[in-house]
Amino acid sequence: MLSKSDVKYIQSLAHKKFREEYGHYVVEGIKMVGELISQYPEQLYKVYATKNWVRLNPDLAKNLTCIYELEDFELQKISFLNTSNEVLALAKLPPFKTEILISGEITVVLDQIQDPGNLGTIIRTCDWFGIKNIICSTDTADAHNPKVVQSTMGSIFRTNIIYTDIVTFVKKQQGIPVYAALLNGSSVYTTTFQFPSILIIGNESKGISKEIKELTTHPITIDKIGLAESLNASIAAGIILSHMQLH
Amino acid sequence: MLSKSDVKYIQSLAHKKFREEYGHYVVEGIKMVGELISQYPEQLYKVYATKNWVRLNPDLAKNLTCIYELEDFELQKISFLNTSNEVLALAKLPPFKTEILISGEITVVLDQIQDPGNLGTIIRTCDWFGIKNIICSTDTADAHNPKVVQSTMGSIFRTNIIYTDIVTFVKKQQGIPVYAALLNGSSVYTTTFQFPSILIIGNESKGISKEIKELTTHPITIDKIGLAESLNASIAAGIILSHMQLH
Numbered sequence A, B: 001m002l003s004k005s006d007v008k009y010i011q012s013l014a015h016k017k018f019r020e021e022y023g024h025y026v027v028e029g030i031k032m033v034g035e036l037i038s039q040y041p042e043q044l045y046k047v048y049a050t051k052n053w054v055r056l057n058p059d060l061a062k063n064l065t066c067i068y069e070l071e072d073f074e075l076q077k078i079s080f081l082n083t084s085n086e087v088l089a090l091a092k093l094p095p096f097k098t099e100i101l102i103s104g105e106i107t108v109v110l111d112q113i114q115d116p117g118n119l120g121t122i123i124r125t126c127d128w129f130g131i132k133n134i135i136c137s138t139d140t141a142d143a144h145n146p147k148v149v150q151s152t153m154g155s156i157f158r159t160n161i162i163y164t165d166i167v168t169f170v171k172k173q174q175g176i177p178v179y180a181a182l183l184n185g186s187s188v189y190t191t192t193f194q195f196p197s198i199l200i201i202g203n204e205s206k207g208i209s210k211e212i213k214e215l216t217t218h219p220i221t222i223d224k225i226g227l228a229e230s231l232n233a234s235i236a237a238g239i240i241l242s243h244m245q246l247h
Helices: A004-012 A016-022 A030-039 A051-056 A072-078 A116-128 A146-152 A166-172 A210-215 A233-246 B004-012 B016-022 B030-039 B051-056 B072-078 B116-128 B146-152 B166-172 B210-215 B233-246
Strands: A024-028 A044-050 A067-070 A087-092 A106-110 A133-137 A160-164 A178-187 A197-201 A218-221 B024-028 B044-050 B067-070 B087-092 B106-111 B133-137 B160-164 B178-187 B197-202 B218-221
Touching: A004 A016, A004 A072, A016 A024, A024 A030, A024 A146, A030 A044, A030 A087, A044 A051, A044 A072, A051 A067, A067 A072, A072 A087, A106 A116, A106 A166, A106 A233, A116 A133, A116 A146, A116 A233, A116 B233, A133 A166, A160 A166, A166 A197, A166 A210, A178 A210, A178 A233, A197 A233, A233 B116, A233 B233, B004 B016, B004 B072, B016 B024, B024 B030, B024 B146, B030 B044, B030 B087, B044 B051, B044 B072, B051 B067, B067 B072, B072 B087, B106 B116, B106 B166, B106 B233, B116 B133, B116 B146, B116 B233, B133 B166, B160 B166, B166 B197, B166 B210, B178 B210, B178 B233, B197 B233
Parallel strands: A044 A067, A106 A133, A106 A197, A133 A160, A178 A197, A178 A218, B044 B067, B106 B133, B106 B197, B133 B160, B178 B197, B178 B218
Antiparallel strands: A024 A087, A044 A087, B024 B087, B044 B087
């Protein structure tokens, strides 16, 4: 049974303000919730599942102390998807960090990425390439927005996503090469990347802001053969990251 | 002034059935409609614009024989965007093709790409890399769906998108290498690509279908360093295409 206050609580998590106030965010679907329960139980708060899901996933369901069995129509009521997908979980929002030590080979810095799908895809791609730290400008979309979470496909559980003043952040990392995808840089094919380094990805339509451009030590370009004016921000990120790994 | 029948007509173009019946599709926004008018006038059918757009774009507006000036609220009524963006055009659907001659270095084959954003982004990425022909399985999302069109960012005007039985299509291209993104192929970093060739991109969750897998002569893999289970289909396409260009 789903109470009215449960519905209200979950729906409120569409908004950043309430996610931060309550410390929870929504994760949906068999795959991502399954991963959350089995691999990251310390990040789990509550599970809302259909009777069918509970019947089909006895191993996942048995150790859960906080699970609510719902009718299909009840799950649909709290789902942010067009068609709800058997199970919805509330996960714990990671503690808010503003300070970060650069670790690993590449730190990705996002300069006002606005589309939730792009942000989620960038987080997923970073995770594929083993990048732990993603630094977002404060005007980047919120990573715990339900749409972003869904498109990370679980990578949200494994990456550190930090919102901060990226100009101050990049300035602090003195001596570290700062790569950025620009339309008039060196070819990504011939660049010999140095590590540790920072890779900046800019806004979908405006690109990289002026202040950040000035801090870029190595502008790089993905060679264009055809006629498209630009690449999607997440595609550019994926291509550059794949070439950075090559060296 | 916008008539009721105009509104009905434009709204019906959300559906493939009516796009095919009427031979038109919707293009929105200052950037894409501007490109359509100035560079591809032969593909243009009608323009619906706010008075403000007409005032600000005299060079684009002056030669249009079929333009309707609307109030902002009228444009919002026919727009498929959450917030309408000054101008909406109806473009002519290209003639339906099922037969295609392989031309150029790379032909991209899409095996049941379902997400409109992914499809649009793949079309845009192909255009960036100079790929003209994109062959889609009949269960791939429709390229002239308003969401796909928007995410192509104009590349829909420059690419040939053909829906056909891709198994039959690939079988016909005897002797041409067939590359496909799989989880257990050769590394994309060390593969020496041959041309002309076919690159297959599979469904977002199911990957490449069994029949197409059997036709693949060169399975390739994007080396994984981190923990994400998979990459987004459009990211995989972008990364592989960028490495194919390297050779």
